[in-house]
Amino acid sequence: MEKITINYNETVDLGRSLAKEFIGFKEQKKGALIIALKGDLGAGKTTFMQGFAKGLQIKDNLLSPTFIIFNRYSLKLDKFKNLYHFDCYRIEREEEIINLEFDEIISNKENIVCIEWPENIEKLIPEESIFVSFDILEGDKRKITINYGKR
Numbered sequence: 001m002e003k004i005t006i007n008y009n010e011t012v013d014l015g016r017s018l019a020k021e022f023i024g025f026k027e028q029k030k031g032a033l034i035i036a037l038k039g040d041l042g043a044g045k046t047t048f049m050q051g052f053a054k055g056l057q058i059k060d061n062l063l064s065p066t067f068i069i070f071n072r073y074s075l076k077l078d079k080f081k082n083l084y085h086f087d088c089y090r091i092e093r094e095e096e097i098i099n100l101e102f103d104e105i106i107s108n109k110e111n112i113v114c115i116e117w118p119e120n121i122e123k124l125i126p127e128e129s130i131f132v133s134f135d136i137l138e139g140d141k142r143k144i145t146i147n148y149g150k151r
Helices: 008-025 045-055 094-098 102-107 118-124
Strands: 002-005 033-039 070-074 082-087 111-116 130-136 142-148
Touching: 002 008, 008 033, 008 045, 008 142, 033 045, 033 118, 045 082, 045 111, 045 130, 094 102, 094 118, 102 111, 102 118, 111 118
Parallel strands: 033 111, 033 130, 082 111
Antiparallel strands: 002 142, 070 082, 130 142
16 A cells, blocks of 8 residues: 655654554454554654554654664553554664563564664564555655555
């Protein structure tokens, strides 16, 4: 699926609507619902995440956890209890993320795990993840491509 957004608000709105879609369609066989967000700096990953968090009824102001690696937000949904937002921009070796109990987090069916810069931990991202790619077109216009289980 491919979407074009023309500004910040449309990217936030897309994140909000896709949160509802993603939590509704997937009957998980194993582990967390994982969404891998790929794109250059300034491509809209964090903007999308702000809308995604709103779609999950998170009231906190979501910021990119670039320097702390991840944030956890409590959810009050039937099958999901936590949203983990990882920013792997500064990760140089996969061991760095493994030391943060990453395996336990992604193996828990009650978690939604969103990962910015998944290419830095590519071997750790399960194939059945949702892959969202962000391309800068012109100005604030973005092409956002969603692939289910395909890198």
